[in-house]
Amino acid sequence: MYSLSLPEEVYEALPRLKQFLSSLGLPLEKIQNSDLLCCCFVHKSYAADFKVAYDHNERLEFVGDAMLESVIAKRLFLDFPGMPESTMTLYKIALVREETLCKVAKKIGLHHQLFISKGEERNGGREKASITSDAMEALIGYLALDMGYLIMEQFVLDSIYPEINEVSKSPVKSYKTMAQEHIQKFYKHLPVYNDYDEKVDEKGNVLLFRSEIIAEKEVLAVGFGTNKKKAQEDAAKNYCEQLE
Structure with a gap:
């Protein structure tokens, strides 16, 4: 067991x-x-x-x-x-x-x-x-x-x-979609996500990822997650929350 x-x-x-x-x-x-x-x-x-x-x-x-x-x-x-x-x-x-x-x-x-x-x-x-x-x-x-x-x-x-x-009561969009729409509108191009290993255990397993959402070489927001997808969504969420 x-x-x-x-x-x-x-x-x-x-x-x-x-x-x-x-x-x-x-x-x-x-x-x-x-x-x-x-x-x-x-x-x-x-x-x-x-x-x-x-x-x-x-x-x-x-x-x-x-x-x-x-x-x-x-x-x-x-x-x-x-x-x-x-x-x-x-x-x-x-x-x-x-x-x-x-x-x-x-x-x-x-x-x-x-x-x-x-x-x-x-x-x-x-x-x-x-x-x-x-x-x-x-x-x-x-x-x-x-x-x-x-x-x-x-x-x-x-x-x-x-x-x-x-x-289903409201339009469904991911934070990445909303961030992309806003960045395309104001920067005229798609955002770039740079992903990094933020925390690694002694066996080399990545425990936490860090993702940066970037436009025109500027880091707009940073996010963290237990996989790259979550880290990117968290970065997009943090970016969208800055707009509120």
Whole structure:
């Protein structure tokens, strides 16, 4: 069985975490790896508070990100047979973006279950969209790996996919699309994204990417993410927020 190293306090919270899953209608009898379950609630800031190199939920987040996109893409394809690929892409972006995941995470009470550092706690980290949305992806990753794809898929369809009703009420655009439209209008050319490895672990795995959105050799905004796509979208979001 895949084993992890976690603080004792996290293991002691297992009954509470199981109760949380039960409140979401998830079948506790399907739990095979309690370590993996506990890990999906541990933010990297909490693990970093200890001198021991404990595990945290970033790797589960990586899996969850891919699983979430696959479920949403499949559902959009089946539900909207006449929808062009470009529109499906925008709907998918709107459903998997940080704001949507944060909204759903808070709706189900996920943010109350997280283990975060004392510093993040003082700074309102439990309410931060980046932390709660990442935890949502980590939970999805856990469900896929431990309870199985079908249970994970149903969870996504029950909790996240219904947000399409809100998304469909207004024109759907990604931050990258909005940033591109604005930059084309004022700079008369497309923006360029420069991506960098911001944080790399001792094994050479990139933990955090930095992306710069550039026009006329000027850095207009900077973003961060656990993959290049997220970092670019974050940079575009930060650029758009400067325009408000």
